[in-house]
Amino acid sequence: MKNYYEILGVKRDATQEEIKHAYRNLVKKFHPDANHHSEESKEQFQQISEAYQVLSDEESRKQYDSWGHSAYRKYAGQASRHTWQEDEDYSRENGHCGACQTKKDSEDEPPPHSIRVAVKMSYQEIFTGAVKSVEVPLKESCSSCGGKQDADSSKCHVCHGKGYVERKQQAKVRIPARTYERCFYPLADVLCEEEESSFPENIIVIVLLKDQKGFERKNYHLYSVQQVSYMAMALGGEIEIPTIEGMTKYRLEPGTRNGARIRLAGQGLWMPPKIGNRGDLYVTLQVEVPRKLNEKQQAALQAFWDTMREEDAIMKE
Template sequence: MAESKRDYYEVLGVPKDADDAALKKAYRVLAKKYHPDANPGDKEAEAKFKEASEAYSVLSDPEKRRQYDQFGHAAFDGGAGGAGGFGGFDFSGADMGDIFGDIFGDFFGGGRSRGRSNGPMRGANLRTGVRITFEEAVFGCQKEIELNLKDECPKCHGTGAKPGTSPVTCPKCNGKGKIVYTQQSFFGQVQNVQTCPDCQGSGKIIKEKCPDCYGSGYISSRKKIQVTIPAGIDNGQSIRIAGKGEPGINGGDRGDLLVEVTVSKHPIFKRQETTIFSTVPISFVTAALGGPIRIKTVDGEVEYEVKPGTQTDTKVRLRGKGVPSLRNKNIRGDHFVTLVITVPEKLNEEQKEALRRFDDAMNGIAPEGGKKKRGLFGK
């Protein structure tokens, strides 16, 4: 009875304002989970599958959904849904084709309309990698890479057939490149399209193969390619070289070559987007009195005047000494330098005495008659 049925939105687990995409996604998940072929002999799973299918068939049809939203299950009492479906329900208005194509594709090793067309198809992309230095990533460079590339066989001109012969139409698929299988489901017969296993989707069969390319239509050879590395590229980013990938099928365009860049670590510099970071040690005397120091940048050394009384971990900003933007190499980030005061680890007696005198000069001696206070250097 209608009163015993669960709310269709509750069945699919979607809100009442869910759009078509959300409905389809929710139903796809439930259909795959509870499909009888995935749960043989499980009556509970079968019931849930039927329940989800019924809910989707209503909610995916604009008119039926309008009626359901207004009257609930009563809108379809008395066989209002019509005959011809299963369980007294009509599924003719629901967009089930792509969903069941995916489901049966998962169960039976194929997919709906996933067979390769025998028309022109673009070739696959190729991937390779190149390693560059930190400075090369900042300023850009030219690199030469070597890899195997396929070219049209000069003997058969890409047909794969022995010279003087030609490929023939595949008798299994009649040149279509696809085979249509009919399968029985709870909803009747479902058609599933798969790539022809004999011609692999090309629609042609090569009876006498070319002796040079062994029927592939292509010859592989080792080639060198010049790669332009743009200024500002970062670790893990890729460069696309058009037309250097796999050859196309049946006259299709070649794919592209994707070159992934690996940037070697630098002993001094660190990078975050277009900003460079580094640390520069300075002596206590320079920090206290101030004075010029030399700072290494990707452009070479620059001179910087340390202010008197500089504390450790002071940040210095060198504008325009960072990494160029990939979009505009004339726009560069900044270089931030952290000044760290170094303490000598080994001192001779003369140096130690000089530090003690300095400590005394910094009011390390107590007034006459009093105890000596602990100075800057603990003496």
């Protein structure tokens, strides 16, 4: 799948001027009117418009750059597409939203015509809960023309005939602890007390997890690699392992092999309640070979090695 830059054929660091220029050229070429309204041209035109809508706005472009294409389309992109898409895009028969293919009334999805605002959270934040700032896109009746829609875009220089203007408003939300990827809340339920709520009712806040260095995520399980000293692997004993809640102690068996994987049950991510409680953390143990030994340590290790060799020699006799 092409990203928005590729769709417009511009570089990642293109200026607004270059983006506008590329967009105009593409519109001329792919406008359905110029292509006998072929399905292909309609689709291309739709892609070009979507790419331009995001990249021509510095704020949404920044968000797009930091989230990446698929996450942006899935979550943030929907905010705009749903807000500014009229109901005719909603195909009534099959219960799918034409804009995003969201299934209507699906239990795990926010209502299709909600305005979706994503909130990115770190593992630490989902553990403790956090107050976050989100940007809510709002559509307001144009005060210049009194909100009159007009096919002639030159009539109103403020809304260009659309009858409404788009505006983004910051909102402070308090996301509770133990939340999870794609968990969603009606804005009114999480809005901070001091916020004055003048927001429409259909705004949904969706949690997205930020990846965290040192942990790999698969569904609700986490995976990490832990370096353990050669001595601890050989002799056994207590080691410390980082989890998303901080360090935890773990007792190693003597003679633990390199590459062994241990499971810390319930130390992963929280799951949606209907699936379960919490995922696990799997830690792969990797032997850390001692380096920079001083003379005394070197001698001790050499002596140890010698005894091992002696034992080998005896075994062979």
